Amino acid sequence: MDEIDPQLLRVLRAVRDAGSISRAAVALGYSQPAVSQLLARAERRLGHDLVLRGARGVTLTEPGRVLAEHAPAVEAALAAAREDLDAVGGLARGRVRIAGFPSASSTLVPAVLATMAHEAPGVVTSYVEAEPPEAVELLRRGEVDVALTFSHALQDADPGVDPTLLVRVLGQDPLALVTPATTDTVTAVGPADLAEHREARWIGGCPRCRGHLLASCAASGFTPDIVLETDNAAAVVGLVAAGLGVALLPRLALRTTVVPAGVTVTPAGEELARRVEVVVARGADRVPSVRAALGAVRSAAHLLG
Structure with a gap:
């Protein structure tokens, strides 16, 4: 069975988000010919067309979309492997990027960042403020690792389970x-x-x-x-x-x-009351730095209610 290169998954996700091979190449820091050649080789090797080229840009085929959806989980697994390897070698390092809604910025987030600074000083932790839909989109694009969000029972109908995301309810915010x-x-x-x-x-x-x-x-x-x-x-x-x-x-x-x-x-x-939630890509909780951030978020949940 032909192996699927993690780089191919990243490229497909970039093409999906950018809508063109040239813009995807810029986002990834590659040349346009290099991305085109990578896609052509993958299509020959896997026996599936992955992209559709049209006058208005490029879209993914169904096989291409299926592979692109696996990109966050695969990247999370690779990051977990890298950090586990570093931990075996005695290294204490990592990175975690957090997004959260405005009223969390002055309450939950300071507590989370303080816990991370105290318990995981080798992890570089960053934060960006974003409303829940934007925070989740940043997570899907791989631009953040942890998203603090909220939802309302009266307003939000159940959208179904997103297999690429792991959602945990932290508590109620009256x-x-x-x-x-x-x-x-x-x-x-x-x-x-x-x-x-x-x-x-x-x-x-x-x-x-x-x-x-x-x-x-x-x-x-x-x-x-x-x-x-x-x-x-x-x-x-x-x-x-x-x-x-x-x-x-x-x-x-x-x-x-x-x-x-x-x-x-x-x-x-x-x-x-609104439900306050923490969201990560499925499998990302295996990454030590993300796991530490989730622990810090759970510790800060006492500020709710």
């Missing part, structure tokens, strides 16, 4: 209704009733958060009038304090936000 305080404001006994604010002006956030706000209000029988939009939790609280609207904010965002006396924060129902 939401709270943030409203201007008034002289007749009383401490809520139960969860916030969104329907009481159906006539209010609402402050929305990122598309994903705004979508959850729409779904949450729809479950309460109304459509919110979203008149202001910002992803900055401190700005949201400031707008609420000025009497310009009401908002739903996750507890992680409120942890590092100063809430002035003119603002009331009321816990929302548990059904509105």
Whole structure:
């Protein structure tokens, strides 16, 4: 049986993402003829057409797509083998790249990075901020190793299992209704009733958060009038304090936000909480540096709830 070269998988994934052989070659640091020759040799050796060349670019055939989907897992396995070999040789080194959503940047991420610096000082750890869809796409492209994401039960239908990804739920991040305080404001006994604010002006956030706000209000029988939009939790609280609207904010965002006396924060129902998750390529948890990062993420999960 002809062996499949890991380099071929990387090339196919690059061609898939770039849409052309020349752009894939640039992304990989190869020459265009070298990539074309590699693909031609692989097609002859494997007995399958892997790419379709057209006037508008290059697409992968079904065999090409199948091979490209294996690239992240194969690269993770090779990285694990390299790091295991280094560990046997007494080396303590590695690299892990993390992506996470904004409200994790000031809460979960500092704890993760501090744990990595203390427990895995030989591992170079980097971080980039990205909303969940972008973070997962970075993971699929191999540009990050670990993605911190969130999802909403009301908003997100089950998309099915992605065989290339491993998703682990870290916990629940409760939401709270943030409203201007008034002289007749009383401490809520139960969860916030969104329907009481159906006539209010609402402050929305990122598309994903705004979508959850729409779904949450729809479950309460109304459509919110979203008149202001910002992803900055401190700005949201400031707008609420000025009497310009009401908002739903996750507890992680409120942890590092100063809430002035003119603002009331009321816990929302548990059904509105978002799930916080960590995502890696399937097989990447065998890589020592990624395994250490996952341990650090689990250690930071106590900040939820």
